[in-house]
Amino acid sequence: MAKGIELKGVSKVFRHTERGDVHAVKHLDLVVQPGELVTLLGPSGCGKTTALRIIAGFENPTSGRVIIGGADVTDSMPNKRNIGFVFQNYALFPHMNVFENVSYGLAIKGVSGAEKRERVAHVLDLVGLQGMEKRFPNQLSGGEQQRVALARVIVTEPAVLLLDEPLSNLDAKRRVQMRSEIRRLQRSLNMTSLYVTHDQEEALSISDRVVVMNSGEVEQEGTPQEIYARPASLFVADFIGKVNSLPAEVVRVAGDEAVVAFESVEFTVAKPKASITAGQQVSLLIRPEAIDLCDDLGEEDARAPRGRIAQVTYLGEKIEYDVESGGVVVKTVSFDPARRGVFEQNQNVYLRMQGGSMILVER
Ligand SMILES: Nc1ncnc2c1ncn2[C@@H]1O[C@H](COP(=O)(O)OP(=O)(O)O)[C@@H](O)[C@H]1O
């Protein structure tokens, strides 16, 4: 039976380091439901590994509680927590072959003989390594080593799986392949998983829910779609994909909407939680793909900000345009340029965009 993970107000301070006291994790509240895959996403140094190590019991929290399957395990030893931990560097035993590496954890649990052989064969089959039992780690590619690391952990049928940047040592193509394999395995075995990465695309593609961390704290959590479409801050918007931040002024506020002007063109956007008032200088966040460029406006269009193409970057399936408008450089992207046509550098254009695609944040 899959078990859930819960962190209640977990903090970790590393005291007396060469940088003084380091607050690696600050009052972290986190729930991973049984069978769910949640990603901790954030830049290097934001406390992701520390959070995982606390759940695994490799590190004691300075305060807060760790609950697994409803039981408080904060004071339990790591080997009593029934947790599988997949490390960034695989941590395989170099002198053991694949079979020995994978069966190691079973042997420790007292599983032997035919049952051990069957369970190892089953997981090697699951991760696509059948027939490789006799190979040693140095005879395997990076991707195969990561599969062994995964097999070694799932063979013990842990209650929860923790993965710390498991794909960061693989090349881009393998990374994409392995992440969908991990997701497939995680789903089919219904394994509660907490997955750490600094790669936003990986997080969006693999997760039921994403928790974005910044300096030891949660910035935002939600489904991949929520995080991408409704980022709660410039930090989240910027970290997850590309985003423009347009300088704008609040014209008026009405109910849960605000009318905001950029380049003297008014847009109606959802009002943020923070209180804003007419005349206030704010930023409008908008994704590059939410802006359409055109060289003249149709009858049905309201007014649109004007701009000048400052740079054209041709990328085959898409073209990226940097457009100067309102004193800033606005990034836009046009997919399928062969059908849609190409704008030239220095060409004057209109930026067609909708208030519904914008997010108002305070400056
Ligand atoms: N054992 C330690 N001693 C002192 N500082 C540490 C230790 N482990 C991590 N830190 C610090 O805690 C912060 C968070 O680190 P970490 O959890 O490894 O971040 P991430 O995995 O997100 O890159 C960093 O500033 C890091 O330098």
Ligand SMILES: [Mg+2]
């Ligand atoms: Mg880390």
